[in-house]
Amino acid sequence: MTSVWESLTIDAEDPARLARWWAEALGYQVVHERPDGVEIRGAAPRTPAIVFVPVADGKTARNRLHLDLRPADQEAEVERLVDMGARHVDVGRDDPGWTMLADPEGNEFRVLRQRDLAG
Numbered sequence: 001m002t003s004v005w006e007s008l009t010i011d012a013e014d015p016a017r018l019a020r021w022w023a024e025a026l027g028y029q030v031v032h033e034r035p036d037g038v039e040i041r042g043a044a045p046r047t048p049a050i051v052f053v054p055v056a057d058g059k060t061a062r063n064r065l066h067l068d069l070r071p072a073d074q075e076a077e078v079e080r081l082v083d084m085g086a087r088h089v090d091v092g093r094d095d096p097g098w099t100m101l102a103d104p105e106g107n108e109f110r111v112l113r114q115r116d117l118a119g
Contacts, residue, residue, distance in 0.1 A: 011054075029041065036054070039051045068112055
């Protein structure tokens with residue numbers, strides 16, 4: 001017996017705002033919105049969902065978990081996400097294969113370069 005990954009939960013100062021930001025970034029849609037959380041999904045009931053829940057305090061340390069995005073065009077996607085409000089983040093590691101960004105509440109995520117299908 002195995003488990004199915006249902007969702008990822010993210011603490012947020014403003015769950016509705018952050019959920020809408022990530023929905024736009026990923027091409028997801030808001031499927032549930034209540035005071036105790038906002039859920040987004042690619043195409044309901046496709047999993048996993050991302051659920052944003054309210055917390056009183058802001059982010060204070062580097063994430064121990066982050067999302068990796070792999071767009072068709074890394075440079076164009078980084079530019080699009082920065083235009084949406086993401087910012088570049090220095091985590092002390094440079095890698096030509098990815099760019100580290102943070103969402104509007106400071107949660108880090110990586111935008112990976114295109115997969116090399118020849119190798």
